[in-house]
Amino acid sequence: xxxxxxHSRLQDRIExxxxxxxxxxxxxxxxxxxxxxxxxxxxxxxGGEAFREEVRAIKLRCLExxxxxxxxxxxxxxxxxxxxxxxxxxxxxxxxxxxxxxxRKAKTVAKSKSLTSEEIEVNESLEAAGLQVVxxxxxxxxxxxxxxxxxxxxxxxxxxxxxxxxEIFKRVTGENVPHDIDAIMKAVRRYLRPIFLNADIGMTGxxxxxxxxxxxxxETNEGNARLVSSIPDVHVCIIGQEKIVxxxxxxxxxxxxxxxxxxxxxxxxxxxxMSGRSPMGEGDSARESHIVILDNGRSQMRASELYSxxxxxxxxxxxxxxCPTYGVVGGHTFGHIYPxxxxxxxxxxxxxxxxxxxFAPLCVSCGLCMEICPAKIDIPLMIAGVKDRASRRQPHPLxxxxxxxxxxxAKLGSATAPLANRSxxxxxxxxxxxxxxxxxxxxxxxxxxxxxxxxxxxxxxxxKIAGPKRKVAFFTDVYANYNAPELGMxxxxxxEALGCEVIIPPQRACGYPYIAYGxxxxxxxxxxxxxxxxxxxxxxxxxxxxTEPTAAYCLKVSYPRLLGQSRRSLxxxxxxxxxxxxxxxxxxxxxxxxQSLLAGRTYGFHxxxxxxxxxxxxxxxDFLQKRxxxxxxxxxxxCCGMAGTFGLKKGFLGYELAHAVGxxxxxxxxxxxxxxxxxxxxxxxxHLRQGTGMxxxxxxxxxxxxx
Amino acid sequence: xxxxxxxxxxxxxxxxxxxxxxxxTEDQAAEAVLDIVRLEQCRQVALGSLPASLSxxxxxxxxxxxxxxxxxxxxxxxxxxxxxxSPVGVTWAALAVAETGALLELxxxxxxxxxxxxxxxxxxxxxxxxLLATHREAAAPIRRFFSQNxxxxxxxxxxxxxxxxxxxxxxxxxxHGPEVAHAVVLGRCPDEADTGxxxxxxxxx
Ligand code: SF4
Ligand code: SF4
Numbered sequence: 001x002x003x004x005x006x007h008s009r010l011q012d013r014i015e016x017x018x019x020x021x022x023x024x025x026x027x028x029x030x031x032x033x034x035x036x037x038x039x040x041x042x043x044x045x046x047g048g049e050a051f052r053e054e055v056r057a058i059k060l061r062c063l064e065x066x067x068x069x070x071x072x073x074x075x076x077x078x079x080x081x082x083x084x085x086x087x088x089x090x091x092x093x094x095x096x097x098x099x100x101x102x103x104r105k106a107k108t109v110a111k112s113k114s115l116t117s118e119e120i121e122v123n124e125s126l127e128a129a130g131l132q133v134v135x136x137x138x139x140x141x142x143x144x145x146x147x148x149x150x151x152x153x154x155x156x157x158x159x160x161x162x163x164x165x166x167e168i169f170k171r172v173t174g175e176n177v178p179h180d181i182d183a184i185m186k187a188v189r190r191y192l193r194p195i196f197l198n199a200d201i202g203m204t205g206x207x208x209x210x211x212x213x214x215x216x217x218x219e220t221n222e223g224n225a226r227l228v229s230s231i232p233d234v235h236v237c238i239i240g241q242e243k244i245v246x247x248x249x250x251x252x253x254x255x256x257x258x259x260x261x262x263x264x265x266x267x268x269x270x271x272x273x274m275s276g277r278s279p280m281g282e283g284d285s286a287r288e289s290h291i292v293i294l295d296n297g298r299s300q301m302r303a304s305e306l307y308s309x310x311x312x313x314x315x316x317x318x319x320x321x322x323c324p325t326y327g328v329v330g331g332h333t334f335g336h337i338y339p340x341x342x343x344x345x346x347x348x349x350x351x352x353x354x355x356x357x358x359f360a361p362l363c364v365s366c367g368l369c370m371e372i373c374p375a376k377i378d379i380p381l382m383i384a385g386v387k388d389r390a391s392r393r394q395p396h397p398l399x400x401x402x403x404x405x406x407x408x409x410a411k412l413g414s415a416t417a418p419l420a421n422r423s424x425x426x427x428x429x430x431x432x433x434x435x436x437x438x439x440x441x442x443x444x445x446x447x448x449x450x451x452x453x454x455x456x457x458x459x460x461x462x463x464k465i466a467g468p469k470r471k472v473a474f475f476t477d478v479y480a481n482y483n484a485p486e487l488g489m490x491x492x493x494x495x496e497a498l499g500c501e502v503i504i505p506p507q508r509a510c511g512y513p514y515i516a517y518g519x520x521x522x523x524x525x526x527x528x529x530x531x532x533x534x535x536x537x538x539x540x541x542x543x544x545x546x547t548e549p550t551a552a553y554c555l556k557v558s559y560p561r562l563l564g565q566s567r568r569s570l571x572x573x574x575x576x577x578x579x580x581x582x583x584x585x586x587x588x589x590x591x592x593x594x595q596s597l598l599a600g601r602t603y604g605f606h607x608x609x610x611x612x613x614x615x616x617x618x619x620x621x622d623f624l625q626k627r628x629x630x631x632x633x634x635x636x637x638x639c640c641g642m643a644g645t646f647g648l649k650k651g652f653l654g655y656e657l658a659h660a661v662g663x664x665x666x667x668x669x670x671x672x673x674x675x676x677x678x679x680x681x682x683x684x685x686x687h688l689r690q691g692t693g694m695x696x697x698x699x700x701x702x703x704x705x706x707x
Numbered sequence: 708x709x710x711x712x713x714x715x716x717x718x719x720x721x722x723x724x725x726x727x728x729x730x731x732t733e734d735q736a737a738e739a740v741l742d743i744v745r746l747e748q749c750r751q752v753a754l755g756s757l758p759a760s761l762s763x764x765x766x767x768x769x770x771x772x773x774x775x776x777x778x779x780x781x782x783x784x785x786x787x788x789x790x791x792x793s794p795v796g797v798t799w800a801a802l803a804v805a806e807t808g809a810l811l812e813l814x815x816x817x818x819x820x821x822x823x824x825x826x827x828x829x830x831x832x833x834x835x836x837x838l839l840a841t842h843r844e845a846a847a848p849i850r851r852f853f854s855q856n857x858x859x860x861x862x863x864x865x866x867x868x869x870x871x872x873x874x875x876x877x878x879x880x881x882x883h884g885p886e887v888a889h890a891v892v893l894g895r896c897p898d899e900a901d902t903g904x905x906x907x908x909x910x911x912x
Contacts, residue, residue, distance in 0.1 A: 080859060138873040185879050212850075213854075221869070222871045226863070230821060249843070252843055263872075267809055267842065270865055271809075271864040275853050275861065279783075281781035282782050283782060
């Protein structure tokens with residue numbers, strides 16, 4: 001497939017997904033409820049998000065000694081009479097299960113939900129061998145009966161209405177199933193009961209394996225895994241080897257992390273911890289259990305510096321609940337067998353790069369999945385890696401290459417500003433820009449400034465501050481430098497008024513687009529250069545301050561990862577600040593007149609995604625409130641859709657999707673009754689202005705120059 | 708015994724759509740079970756492995772009311788039909804956790820798991836003094852249980868009825884297993900002489 005084909009096929013799939021309005025709204029309700037419930041649950045417990053640190057530590061420790069744990073787990077399970085089979089791949093696992101089924105003359109297999117079994121497509125093989133396989137998790141059953149793949153990890157059939165489900169079971173059972181949920185439940189209960197009672201084999205996955213005791217833990221809210229793992233004489237459990245932890249205590253942490261991240265539940269309704277196979281009543285001897293430990297590429301993943309992080313996944317689905325584009329298009333578009341953000345690296349490693357590359361461009365690199373992940377997995381960086389690898393087979397599309405070179409473009413635009421700005425207003429030029437470059441003609445673009453901030457600043461010369469309180473190296477990034485130098489100057493002067501000595505050190509743009517579109521070599525190089533530029537200033541006692549949230553994020557979060565946590569990159573992390581948190585440290589009491597500067601104004605604050613990792617703009621809101629403004633945070637809990645430069649791109653993989661993602665947020669802003677929107681991100685502001693028709697300001701624009 | 712834990716457990720279990728009964732004596736527990744069975748208008752109840760005296764009391768109360776009781780030891784040939792045909796299953800929880808509203812069922816026979824898994828109504832009974840504050844505290848007793856039962860052992864946390872949100876995200880109970888879940892907490896005040904809680908009124912059924 002040429003890159004063009006892939007690109008346009010994905011565009012078509014997005015277009016189709018956007019048209020399915022009912023599905024979209026069901027999905028958006030589901031994911032929003034998931035993330036809101038999670039938030040509420042974590043807000044109500046002591047420690048809040050702190051458990052993520054523990055989960056990560058446990059997963060890393062267990063991954064470190066994985067081979068040892070697998071062996072201990074297997075040994076303990078065997079001591080209990082369980083048959084353990086190490087399957088190096090799907091074919092081996094399936095071969096084992098087919099042989100077993102044939103030997104036991106099995107006809108029916110009752111299954112509880114297991115993504116690992118879907119990974120190797122067990123059902124298809126068993127059915128081909130003449131077995132009847134029935135999924136007993138309701139959501140999985142629905143999609144099994146319609147021959148689909150899960151739309152969402154936790155809610156596989158969330159895209160189906162009750163009426164559609166009723167029709168499905170009418171067909172399956174031959175009964176008349178009314179279109180209401182309670183009636184459907186009764187029909188399902190009647191349909192499944194004999195299957196539970198009579199299945200020859202019960203097949204489950206396992207959420208956790210415990211090496212200490214050779215135990216598998218299975219979590220379900222419906223309780224179907226309890227029946228599947230108890231009634232049939234033969235129990236088969238397929239477990240991915242990465243799920244094995246060391247101790248019961250480790251497992252307990254996972255038992256909490258999983259449901260709380262997924263839906264805000266402290267514990268799944270039923271958690272079954274099976275150690276060996278129990279008899280069924282007196283005089284029973286026929287019971288057996290088999291644990292298939294699946295590798296299928298996991299060992300290889302573990303050896304990879306970049307992708308081993310994916311093995312820390314506990315399959316909670318939280319990343320799906322927060323991913324802005326997944327939340328609009330769903331798992332059929334955003335996924336292969338493994339859906340959603342973490343589905344990209346998993347697919348690349350398990351099902352092949354080509355499959356992953358088909359949907360990887362849907363990631364707009366907002367970074368939110370990493371912020372919600374209970375195992376703190378750096379999913380965005382792995383996705384960048386997938387895009388990067390894919391680009392070596394098929395080069396990046398032109399538009400992505402252009403956007404990755406944003407700084408050169410901005411430099412050119414600024415150098416030729418009057419002409420460039422006139423052109424940007426010119427419909428013909430915009431049509432050409434859309435057609436030949438791929439920037440959507442509807443997108444309003446900020447004009448370039450003929451003089452950069454750096455040039456202006458150097459012309460002005462550094463202000464003489466006697467006995468400076470702090471020394472600041474100002475990081476401009478693209479927008480303040482090339483588009484809005486007056487904003488940058490206002491920021492600098494305000495810092496000077498607070499007693500800082502400010503300089504603009506040599507620097508490049510932060511280079512986040514290289515990560516977003518997947519050019520890790522350049523991302524790495526940019527990180528190296530900027531750290532080389534900035535670290536010497538840090539060593540001389542300078543603090544790095546920037547007004548662009550993405551730049552702060554890049555310096556603080558992305559660079560150290562790209563540079564292997566090098567000492568210098570960590571020094572930069574330590575001394576890089578967002579503008580307002582930094583200013584807040586210096587600002588004491590403000591004058592009475594400044595206290596009432598914004599009295600009577602009402603603003604809605606937008607948190608750019610990258611700011612969420614840095615403190616969510618709390619100091620900015622404080623700053624405005626201190627000046628008399630009424631400020632409320634208006635949010636849906638995910639991205640506005642712009643995602644850096646993604647929303648500049650033409651068509652469905654760009655402008656259209658950006659708007660679809662943004663719609664709920666636009667509505668919230670419009671309904672909030674505020675007079676204007678405030679945000680620090682230069683790109684979010686473009687999108688919000690266009691999406692809401694409301695005025696959008698950078699907070700510094702709201703102020704008179706400091707006295 | 709910590710009265711706060713009982714309250715915390717009760718609140719949590721009830722937010723999970725379960726029903727909690729606080730009783731002081733085994734007789735009252737048996738009465739509570741009988742009330743539930745009557746409410747369900749059923750003819751048969753299945754018992755798990757309960758302490759002998761409690762089991763005998765429930766058995767007596769139900770039999771007297773004309774309700775059939777099936778109870779251990781279960782024979783392989785009766786299974787899983789015995790539980791499938793019992794609308795109410797009554798089991799013993801070795802421990803319960805206030806933080807999560809979970810009952811902990813420890814079994815070495817899958818027949819007993821079915822008592823809480825197949826009937827439409829599940830009644831779990833635990834002693835107030837076996838309430839743990841946090842989930843983590845259950846690790847040690849589970850470890851002990853697994854090491855005492857070298858061959859086979861199953862520990863199950865049960866917090867409320869079988870639930871699903873798979874159709875239109877609407878919470879629906881009882882799709883496979885129990886649609887109704889009761890927890891009977893026994894011996895609300897075993898230390899009452901010490902704590903002076905004696906006169907406390909409570910909403911036993
Ligand atoms: S970075 Fe953002 S867009 Fe990309 S997968 Fe994660 S949540 Fe989705
Ligand atoms: S990547 Fe993280 S958030 Fe996503 S499913 Fe896995 S554990 Fe959950």
